[in-house]
Amino acid sequence: MAIGTVGVVGLGTMGAGIAQVCLEAGHVVVASDAAPEAVAAGVGRIEAGLAKRVAKGLLTDEVATAARARLTATTDSAALGAAGIVIEAIVEELAPKRALFASLHEVCPADTILATNTSALSVSAIAAGCGRPERVVGLHFFNPAPLMRLVEVVRTEVVDADVFASALAFAAALGKEAVPCADTPGFLVNRLLIPILNDAIRAMEETGASPEDIDRAMRFGAGWPMGPFALADLVGLDVHAHASEAIWRGLREERMAPPARLQRMVEAGLLGRKAGRGFYDYS
């Protein structure tokens, strides 16, 4: 099934990154967010992302200008009715996601695929009661979406085989490595990555090693492109703590639980790069 126009709901870091990926792959994109300021900020992120690609010689000016011209950004969710697939990237909370999926079911034609970029919630729970759970999949992109090659394509118990195949083909056609996975807590990457980031925090507390030294150890001893603390700051400590909590609730495994130190930092507003300070100071 040809996807054509892509809808993206939520223009924060992930939504804007996903919209950029789809534009670069040649799709027409209709992107929406609730408030005009959020739409403007999202468009700014997408334009900055495209400009960065041009500056790095990865896109020509012409291609980036054409990509920008394929974007419509709006607060009017009715515009999403033109999309063959709608990718949701709003706040990581079940109730607003479920409400959004129910409203997308009203707005979109019956064959539109609805996808969620959730990192740690259950895709089945998001899809339940939306009116078309058999056309709902997880499409989990990684941060920064234009740079990270992976998309986890999440299969629920009730998804149509054709819909799942279309979602896999769509992700692959974006130039991504599309890895199918079951709808289990944390899917594949976060199930493995989240406890490691939590272990890094606990190791810092237990050994007295600094974030810098642990990061250097993992970069030069394990070949990570960035160490666990730099990565947690990039992801956002609030996002990491929230995902940790959700996966812990799903699996009840001790290592998934957010360490107390992480929670204290979140409460203090030390959220990582976006706040100017997390484990590192970016000011």
Ligand code: 3HC
């Ligand atoms: N569009 C275009 N360019 C972008 C961009 C975007 N949206 N976002 C960032 N960039 C730019 C950066 O600003 C940077 O520019 P600079 O060089 O001028 O500072 C540049 O891309 C970096 O690109 P490079 O090709 O030079 O790549 P690096 O070799 O520096 O690697 C990296 C950067 C790909 C982020 C690498 O460090 C990496 O792989 N880090 C690990 C990231 C990771 O693990 N992410 C997953 C997090 S977990 C997650 O997302 C799951 C979620 O559910 C929580």
